[in-house]
Amino acid sequence: xxxxxxxxxxxxxxIEGHSKITLHLDEQGQxxxxxxxxxxxxxxxxxxxxxxxxxxxxxxxxxxGICPVxxxxxxxxxxxxxxxxKIPPTADKLRxxxxxxxxxxxxxxxxxxxSSPDILLGMDADPAKSNIFGxxxxxxxxxxxxxxxxxxxxxxxxxxxxxxxxxxxxxxxxVSEPLSLxxxxxxxxxxxxxxxxxDRSIAWFKGAIEGFRQEIASFGNFxxxxxxxxxxxxxxxxxxxxxxxxxxxxxxxxKDLDPAQYRDFxxxxxxxxxxxxxxYYKPKGYPEGIYRVGPLARLNVADRCxxxxxxxxxxxxxxxxxxxxxxxxxxxxxRLIEILYCVERMExxxxxxxxxxxxxxxxxKPNALEGVGAAEAPRGTLFHHYKIDExxxxxxxxxxxxxxxxxxxMNKSVLQVAKHYxxxxxxxxxxxxxxxxxxxxxDPCLSCSTHATGHMALxxxxxxxxxxxxxxxxxx
Amino acid sequence: xxxxLVIGIGNPLRSDDGLGWSVADQLSARSEDNLQVLxxxxxxxxxxxTLSSVDLAILVDxxxxxxxxxxxxxxxxxxxxxxxxxxxxxxxxxxQMAKTLYGKAPLAYLVCVAGKTFEHGESLSPExxxxxxxxxxxxxxxxxxx
Numbered sequence: 001x002x003x004x005x006x007x008x009x010x011x012x013x014x015i016e017g018h019s020k021i022t023l024h025l026d027e028q029g030q031x032x033x034x035x036x037x038x039x040x041x042x043x044x045x046x047x048x049x050x051x052x053x054x055x056x057x058x059x060x061x062x063x064x065g066i067c068p069v070x071x072x073x074x075x076x077x078x079x080x081x082x083x084x085x086k087i088p089p090t091a092d093k094l095r096x097x098x099x100x101x102x103x104x105x106x107x108x109x110x111x112x113x114x115s116s117p118d119i120l121l122g123m124d125a126d127p128a129k130s131n132i133f134g135x136x137x138x139x140x141x142x143x144x145x146x147x148x149x150x151x152x153x154x155x156x157x158x159x160x161x162x163x164x165x166x167x168x169x170x171x172x173x174x175v176s177e178p179l180s181l182x183x184x185x186x187x188x189x190x191x192x193x194x195x196x197x198x199d200r201s202i203a204w205f206k207g208a209i210e211g212f213r214q215e216i217a218s219f220g221n222f223x224x225x226x227x228x229x230x231x232x233x234x235x236x237x238x239x240x241x242x243x244x245x246x247x248x249x250x251x252x253x254x255k256d257l258d259p260a261q262y263r264d265f266x267x268x269x270x271x272x273x274x275x276x277x278x279x280y281y282k283p284k285g286y287p288e289g290i291y292r293v294g295p296l297a298r299l300n301v302a303d304r305c306x307x308x309x310x311x312x313x314x315x316x317x318x319x320x321x322x323x324x325x326x327x328x329x330x331x332x333x334x335r336l337i338e339i340l341y342c343v344e345r346m347e348x349x350x351x352x353x354x355x356x357x358x359x360x361x362x363x364x365k366p367n368a369l370e371g372v373g374a375a376e377a378p379r380g381t382l383f384h385h386y387k388i389d390e391x392x393x394x395x396x397x398x399x400x401x402x403x404x405x406x407x408x409x410m411n412k413s414v415l416q417v418a419k420h421y422x423x424x425x426x427x428x429x430x431x432x433x434x435x436x437x438x439x440x441x442x443d444p445c446l447s448c449s450t451h452a453t454g455h456m457a458l459x460x461x462x463x464x465x466x467x468x469x470x471x472x473x474x475x476x
Numbered sequence: 477x478x479x480x481l482v483i484g485i486g487n488p489l490r491s492d493d494g495l496g497w498s499v500a501d502q503l504s505a506r507s508e509d510n511l512q513v514l515x516x517x518x519x520x521x522x523x524x525x526t527l528s529s530v531d532l533a534i535l536v537d538x539x540x541x542x543x544x545x546x547x548x549x550x551x552x553x554x555x556x557x558x559x560x561x562x563x564x565x566x567x568x569x570x571x572q573m574a575k576t577l578y579g580k581a582p583l584a585y586l587v588c589v590a591g592k593t594f595e596h597g598e599s600l601s602p603e604x605x606x607x608x609x610x611x612x613x614x615x616x617x618x619x620x621x622x
Contacts, residue, residue, distance in 0.1 A: 113521065132521070136576045144577055151522040 021435060023418050031422050034415040036407070036439060045397045053082055053366065053388045058168040060384065060399075069102035069157060070377030072170040073239070074384040077373025079172030081260070082388060084367035090357040091174030093349050096239045097187075098160050098170065099375065100342040100349075103238060104194070105153025106378035107295070107335045107342075110443040111201075112146020115332060118437045119208050123215065124430035142204060145197045149339065152194045156346070159183040174361035184350055191347045195309070198340040202313060205336055212329065218420040219438045220328025220413030223248030225281055225291035226300040227405070229259065229376050234303035236310075236341060238376040244301045245281065245291065250324040253281075259374030262383050266400065278407040279400060290408040293380025294442065295334035300324040305337070307344035313337045328413050331441045366392050377402050379443050403444040413438045477510045478531040480619050481582070483523070484515045485537040492591030492604045495538040499611045511619070519565050527570060528578035534615050535567050535586045538604070542590030545603030547610060549618070552584035585618055587611055 006024050024033040044063055051059060060075040061068035073095055080087055087095075117130045120138055129137075136143045160179065161167025169176050209216065225248075229241045243257035243265075257265060267282045267289070280289035291297070299318075305311045317337060320330065349355060366388060373384045380402025387396040417438045421431045484500030486493040497515045504513040512530070516523070519535075527533050535552070542548075552567045554575065565573070567586050575581035589611060592601040600608070 133572070133576070136573070140577055147521050147525065147577070150520075151525070154522065 021414055021439070023414075023422060023435070025422075029423060031415070031418040034411065034418045034435075036410050036414050045399055048394050048397050051394050053079055053386060053392050053394055054172055056384075056386065056394065056397075057170055057172065061168065063399075067102060067106055067377050067379070068167070069098055069161075069170075070375060070382050071384070072167070073099050074373040074375045074377070074382045076170045076172055077240075077375060078371040078384040078386050079373070081371030081373060082366045082368050082386065082392075083172055083362070083364040085173055085362040085364045087174040087362050088357070088359045090178065090354050091360040091362075092239075093352055093355055094160065094175050094179055094360065095170055097346050097349050098157065098175075099238050100346050101153045101156035101160070103153075103378045104339050104342045105150045105157070106443075107339050108146055108149035108153065110378075110440075111332055111335050112142065112149070114443070115437070115440050116142060116146065118433065118440070119205070119212070119332065122211070123434050123437060124428075127429050127433075130433070139204075142201070145201055149194060149197050149201075152190055152197075152343075155190070156187050159187060171361065173363055176361065178358045178360045179356055181356060184356060188347065188350050191343060191350075194343045195340070195347075198336065198343055199309070202333075202336045202340065205333060209329075209333070215434065215437075216327045216329045218417055219434075219441060220409060220416060221326050222412060222416060223326065224409055224412075225253060225284070225289070226297035226324055227281070227291045227293050227381060228298040228301040229374065229381060230302050231306070233306075235306040236298060236302040236304070236338075238342075240375070243374075243381070246301050246324055248324055248326060250300065250322075254283075259381075259383065260372040262372065262374070262385075262400065266405075268400070268404070277404045278411075279405040280408065287408055290412065291405065292328070292409045293402050293405045294331060294378075295338050296325060296328065296331045297380065298376065299334045299337060305341045307341050307348065310337055310341035310344055313340060328409070328438060328441045331443070335443075379403060380405055403442070406442050406444065410439055410442050410444065413442075478619075479529065480511045481526065481530040481533045482511065482513045482615060483519070483533065483535045484513070485517075485519060485535060487517055489596065489598060491593045491595055491597040491599065492544075492601050493538050493594050494598070494600060495589055495591065495604055495608065495611070496536040498600060498608050499536045499615065502608065502612050503615065519567065519570055521565060521570075521573060524570050524573035525578055527582055527584075528574040528580045530582045532619065533571075533582040533584040534618055535584065536611060536615065537586065537588050538591040538594075539588040540591065540594065544590055544592035544601065545607050546590045547587065547607060547614065548589075549585055549587045549614060552586050554581065587614055587618075 006022055022035045023031050026032045048056065048059055056079060057072045057075040060071040063071050113132065116135050120142065121130055121134050125134065132143065157167060161169035225245050227243060227245045229237055230244045231237045231241045242255070243259055244252065245254040247253050254265065265282050267280050267286060268277045269280065269286050270277050280286045281291050282289060299314060305314050314337060317325065317333060370387045375382055382402060383400040385398040386394055389395050414435055417435050421434045482500060482503055484496030486496040488494035488497045500513050500515045552571050554568060554572045567584065571581045571584050589604060589607045592603050
């Protein structure tokens with residue numbers, strides 16, 4: 001007699017952190033439900049209670065080894081709000097450069113190191129080849145470009161922040177040190193190569209996606225809202241601005257929302273099967289208020305990038321669909337355009353006549369007991385919200401991270417892909433890789449605090465409704 | 477003169493995992509033209525380019541298994557390259573990447589000392605502390621031999 005079964009993909013490979021996917025099959029072997037579980041628990045919001053607020057940027061940077069700069073920036077902005085100061089203009093620009101460099105290295109990691117095997121070698125490629133060495137063999141230039149872009153971003157972070165991982169250069173009130181002439185010139189010298197790589201990579205990607213029409217149609221291709229911070233003129237930004245939300249048709253749903261008032265329009269829901277909270281747009285309720293953040297969302301909400309080459313690419317990107325660009329497969333494309341934008345924007349900022357100014361920090365004592373800082377992290381909008389007591393000690397903290405905001409969309413995407421590709425009793429690598437690949441498209445950062453990533457096996461279990469293992473595939 | 481790269485691997489906030497950094501600090505204290513010393517939390521793909529530019533690479537790390545303080549020194553073989561991949565890589569994978577991408581892989585050794593504790597802490601256990609000068613001497617021997 002046919003019975004309901006469950007396929008578990010545990011852990012999901014080539015992402016940042018630990019998670020698993022459960023696919024529920026009905027009596028006919030058709031997927032009827034899917035869940036993306038985040039199985040690690042960190043508790044940062046809780047254990048920072050009682051710490052001096054001035055420690056928060058450095059503490060919060062420890063959340064992640066890939067995007068510590070985003071946490072530094074959002075945290076420092078929340079602390080700026082506690083100080084109630086306007087930071088010096090040069091500090092503002094230096095923080096922007098810092099953030100842009102991180103976006104480049106993080107996007108390069110996601111696209112070149114984690115997802116390029118799928119795109120270059122195909123979703124059905126032999127698992128033994130579907131890795132960086134497969135990429136090295138087939139397109140060594142692409143592999144080199146990925147490494148070079150990541151190095152480019154990391155070296156800028158190191159020059160500005162003193163070290164690549166967990167730099168503590170961004171502080172409440174600004175940054176701790178000005179930019180030196182030597183460092184400015186060295187970074188500027190590296191810009192042309194980074195621009196060339198960005199151009200080359202976009203050209204490669206646009207050619208490669210011709211073979212992925214079916215995936216584009218089924219990889220998280222559904223209506224949702226999109227959210228991101230934009231400049232006052234509607235331009236792309238990663239550092240500061242107001243929040244804009246568009247719907248699937250590309251129509252503005254909300255604009256000029258103050259990030260500090262995020263609780264007015266964003267709700268958080270906890271599901272029992274995941275440590276990752278699901279965020280939704282309050283006016284539409286849960287789960288109808290599903291929205292996406294990150295590269296795809298940013299390019300859907302922005303009117304322009306504001307740099308020449310990226311604007312050209314954005315115009316072409318917007319032609320992909322008359323409405324908002326809906327398929328999450330296009331996160332990859334958006335990521336590349338953002339890399340181009342970041343490099344161009346860094347060049348503009350580094351050539352700013354104020355950039356070497358020595359006044360880079362405003363000093364004050366706390367003037368407010370509550371502060372919110374928001375910025376666009378590589379994976380989407382990031383909020384840090386702190387409350388302190390009269391002694392400046394943290395009494396409460398709330399963080400809303402991009403991956404949580406994409407949680408509903410990731411679950412919906414997994415279900416869509418699974419329904420399309422996973423059928424019957426036969427478990428194939430191509431099917432399961434597509435389920436994982438749609439998660440990779442979002443580049444979820446479940447935090448890479450452990451050392452296990454990269455050494456994880458893939459375990460797939462086919463379970464009967466009473467929990468007995470009917471079939472099992474283990475990838476070493 | 478052969479160009480040498482020493483990479484101290486580990487997390488100095490995790491007690492004995494800080495061995496690689498302690499050794500790297502001792503080696504960096506004496507400036508030598510042909511010796512480059514790096515301290516990293518983990519090996520990343522970007523290091524492959526740096527590795528391709530040296531003749532000898534010595535990676536120093538703490539091990540999670542074995543009698544605390546026990547030193548092992550093994551050549552890194554390309555044939556051991558791990559095909560699974562994320563943002564951190566194994567020594568063999570890095571050497572393989574250097575050869576494949578940049579056309580040159582250095583002779584490489586992994587010097588490893590079994591740790592006693594990897595709990596939160598900024599100091600090494602007595603066994604690991606005693607091992608630091610031994611590792612420094614071993615690294616110098618390898619440089620001298622090669």
